[in-house]
Amino acid sequence: MAWEAWLTIGLLIAVLTTLIITELSPHLVMMAALSVLSVSGVLSADEALRGFSNPGLMTVAALFIVAAGMQGSGAIHTIENRLLGQPRSTTLATLRLCAPVMVLSAFLNNTPVVATLIPTVRSWATKIDIPSSKLLIPLSYASILGGTLTLIGTSTNLVVSSQYAELTGNEPLGLFSITVVGLPVALFGLLLLIWVVPRLLPHKHRQQAFAKLREFTLDVVVDSNGPLVGKTISEAGLRNLKRLFLAEIERDGSLLTAVSPLETLKGGDRLTFAGDTDALSDLLAIRGILPSNHQDETPLELDRPERCLVEVVLSPHSAVLGLTIKDSQFRDRYGAVVLAVARNGERVAQNLGATRLRAGDTLLLEARPNFVRQQRLNRDFLLVSDLGRESVRHNKATLAWLILATVIISVTFGLTSILNAALLGAAAMIALGCCSVAQAHRSLDLPVLITIGASFALGTALHKTGAAQQLAMLIIHISSNNPVLLLITLYLAVSLLTESITNNGAAILMLPVVLQITGQTGHDPIPFVLTIMMAASASFATPLGYQTNLMVYGPGNYSFRDFLKAGLPMNLLIGAATIISIVCLFDISPGA
Numbered sequence: 001m002a003w004e005a006w007l008t009i010g011l012l013i014a015v016l017t018t019l020i021i022t023e024l025s026p027h028l029v030m031m032a033a034l035s036v037l038s039v040s041g042v043l044s045a046d047e048a049l050r051g052f053s054n055p056g057l058m059t060v061a062a063l064f065i066v067a068a069g070m071q072g073s074g075a076i077h078t079i080e081n082r083l084l085g086q087p088r089s090t091t092l093a094t095l096r097l098c099a100p101v102m103v104l105s106a107f108l109n110n111t112p113v114v115a116t117l118i119p120t121v122r123s124w125a126t127k128i129d130i131p132s133s134k135l136l137i138p139l140s141y142a143s144i145l146g147g148t149l150t151l152i153g154t155s156t157n158l159v160v161s162s163q164y165a166e167l168t169g170n171e172p173l174g175l176f177s178i179t180v181v182g183l184p185v186a187l188f189g190l191l192l193l194i195w196v197v198p199r200l201l202p203h204k205h206r207q208q209a210f211a212k213l214r215e216f217t218l219d220v221v222v223d224s225n226g227p228l229v230g231k232t233i234s235e236a237g238l239r240n241l242k243r244l245f246l247a248e249i250e251r252d253g254s255l256l257t258a259v260s261p262l263e264t265l266k267g268g269d270r271l272t273f274a275g276d277t278d279a280l281s282d283l284l285a286i287r288g289i290l291p292s293n294h295q296d297e298t299p300l301e302l303d304r305p306e307r308c309l310v311e312v313v314l315s316p317h318s319a320v321l322g323l324t325i326k327d328s329q330f331r332d333r334y335g336a337v338v339l340a341v342a343r344n345g346e347r348v349a350q351n352l353g354a355t356r357l358r359a360g361d362t363l364l365l366e367a368r369p370n371f372v373r374q375q376r377l378n379r380d381f382l383l384v385s386d387l388g389r390e391s392v393r394h395n396k397a398t399l400a401w402l403i404l405a406t407v408i409i410s411v412t413f414g415l416t417s418i419l420n421a422a423l424l425g426a427a428a429m430i431a432l433g434c435c436s437v438a439q440a441h442r443s444l445d446l447p448v449l450i451t452i453g454a455s456f457a458l459g460t461a462l463h464k465t466g467a468a469q470q471l472a473m474l475i476i477h478i479s480s481n482n483p484v485l486l487l488i489t490l491y492l493a494v495s496l497l498t499e500s501i502t503n504n505g506a507a508i509l510m511l512p513v514v515l516q517i518t519g520q521t522g523h524d525p526i527p528f529v530l531t532i533m534m535a536a537s538a539s540f541a542t543p544l545g546y547q548t549n550l551m552v553y554g555p556g557n558y559s560f561r562d563f564l565k566a567g568l569p570m571n572l573l574i575g576a577a578t579i580i581s582i583v584c585l586f587d588i589s590p591g592a
Contacts, residue, residue, distance in 0.1 A: 001467070002465065004464075004465040005465040007036075007042060011033055011458065012467070015033050023321070025316075025447060026451045027450040027451040030454035030505065031454045033458050034048050034454045038457075042461050043457060043460060043461055047460055048457045049457075050460065051452065051454065051460075054162050054452075055162050056161060057452050058422075059158050059162075059418055059422045060155040060449065062422035062426040063108075063152060063425075064109055064443040064444050064445060065426035065429055065443055066108070066403070066422065066425045067111075068429065069426075069428075070400050070401075070404060070434075072393060072396075072436065073394070073399065073400035074393065074396075075401050075404075076113060076116045083096060084097065086127075091198070093128060093130055094134075094194050094197075094198055097135060098138055098142035098194070099142075102142050103149075105142070105146030106149035107404060110144065111551070112443070114140060118552065118555050121139055122136075122555060132204075133201055133556045133562075134198045134203070137197065137558065138193045138197055140548040140551070142189075142190070142193060144538065144540065144546060144548065145185070145193075146186065148181075148186060149182045149183060149186055150176060150182075151174065151177060151418065152175065152422075153182075156536045157537075158418070159504060159508060161177075163459060167515055168515065175412055178533055180585055181585065184581050185574060185577045188574070189577075192573060197570065200565050200569070201562060201566055202562055204557045204558075217247070217273065218244075218273055219270055220271050220273070220280075222265050222268065222288060222289065224267025224268050226288030226290075228265050231264065233259060233261045233263050236288070237286060243353065244273040245337055245352065246337075247339060248271075249263070249265075249269050251268075251269050252268075257337070258367060270292060274337060274366075275352040275353065308368070309364065310371060311362060313361070313363075313381065313550075314357055314380065314381065314382075315380060315550075316359040317380065318381070319333075319380055320380065322356060325352060325353050325354075325357065334365075335368060338364070339365065340352070341355050341357070341361055341363055342557070343361050343362070344560055359550060360550045361554065379442065393434065393435075399432055399434060400434040403432070406421075407422065407424070410424075426440070455508040458508075458509060459509055462512045472514075472517040475489055475493070475513065476517060476520065484579070486521070486528070487531055490528060491534070491535045492575075494507065494531075495575065498535065499541060499542055504536070514528045523588060523589075524588065526586070527585075530582065534578045535575070538570075540567035540570035541570075541571050543558070543563050
């Protein structure tokens with residue numbers, strides 16, 4: 001092999017290792033790889049940046065906006081209003097939830113579908129007396145399986161189709177090319193979601209981690225004759241306490257939330273702190289602080305118009321990941337106070353200020369009433385509280401359904417390309433008021449789009465330098481050139497990469513290798529391309545393997561083990577169903 005191939009393989013190993021053992025964002029790692037390939041001369045500038053002009057990438061971006069229109073118009077709420085009903089068992093509840101979610105996810109990005117339905121499912125679970133923990137993982141899994149039904153079901157399918165067309169010179173795959181495999185696998189998966197998965201999930205009721213506010217809040221009173229009267233919060237030494245955060249002040253019947261450090265204390269102020277309640281003795285040691293006369297009640301449990309309690313999940317793109325709550329300056333950054341943190345389904349009981357925040361952490365915040373409106377455009381949070389629903393244009397729901405149907409019909413009957421249909425659909429959603437420009441902007445998941453665009457560079461380098469050919473020969477040797485073993489080996493490789501890095505990155509990196517395999521063995525490449533699509537989507541075993549898994553992680557009070565317990569069987573059984581379907585539906589003998 002030439003030095004270019006060795007460099008590309010070394011870079012591939014470095015990328016995989018970095019993504020697996022560090023917390024660096026995939027888009028940063030992929031952009032670094034793109035830079036190395038361009039600077040070293042392995043790829044020209046045009047080749048390195050070609051991924052960002054790829055039709056698949058632009059189609060993904062446009063479909064994000066189409067999904068935003070469906071969400072902003074309340075069209076997705078049709079599921080809640082007309083289909084969920086009042087089932088009498090967990091089995092029927094799972095069926096009523098998962099079947100329509102699969103259909104919806106076949107044509108929309110999974111993220112807004114799941115984000116919209118999380119608060120709906122939690123509220124519905126309470127009404128029908130079924131723990132939401134029995135329904136939220138099935139919600140995520142159903143959206144993943146639904147994404148395998150059409151080419152536009154997931155971004156992975158679209159970018160693989162575009163890369164396939166670019167590398168082979170063939171036409172991109174059709175809208176329903178994957179359906180022949182995805183449909184039987186999804187139906188089998190639906191049976192697993194109904195009969196198997198709920199039995200593997202924990203029985204946890206809603207907000208178990210934050211059920212007792214008294215466990216992590218305490219209140220004291222400012223002595224009217226003490227030395228703290230007239231001093232600011234900072235001057236009184238209440239701003240930088242090690243184990244407690246000042247959440248609110250009750251003064252003369254009114255409430256001050258997310259208190260500024262410049263707020264002046266008055267006699268009789270009732271101060272509510274969040275954090276380690278064992279630190280009460282340290283607080284009372286401050287001269288001018290007295291025990292509260294209201295120890296029989298918890299202030300945060302009282303309904304007050306000046307405050308709202310918001311439960312949020314930290315997204316993988318949050319600016320505070322890896323920082324402690326104290327170092328993140330959470331109050332100043334967001335205008336809200338962290339009352340408690342839940343992780344792996346349990347409240348983190350350690351020093352609140354020293355808690356390092358991670359993606360998927362569920363935070364209970366006390367915020368001003370306009371917090372949700374101010375933060376709804378912030379990608380740091382996945383707002384899942386019932387209070388977190390932004391205003392919905394319900395009068396546009398029917399129009400949004402018509403736009404989506406037009407996009408699907410125009411592609412199905414070949415009236416226009418998937419890219420043009422998606423662009424027209426996105427424009428219609430904005431122009432006709434199904435979503436605002438701000439909502440459309442927020443829907444564009446830039447880290448995902450950058451990861452996809454940059455991944456194309458490494459995939460192109462594998463193909464151009466001959467590195468993909470060497471990797472293909474290794475896989476052929478491992479599978480003894482048996483077509484079924486080739487499919488199994490390929491599926492396992494993509495599945496492991498998906499759990500370790502990202503589904504888009506895994507698919508884009510493996511496609512050049514697959515095309516080399518089919519070129520050397522004489523197999524029809526289509527079954528193997530479909531195997532990549534299915535394996536890249538079927539990510540069930542960890543909360544970090546797929547965005548929707550992470551979204552339900554906190555709201556369902558799940559632990560990492562819960563995902564392993566339910567997800568590993570799903571990974572194995574869906575993988576087996578995929579291989580069996582492809583073997584039965586396609587002639588995978590050489591020269592077919």
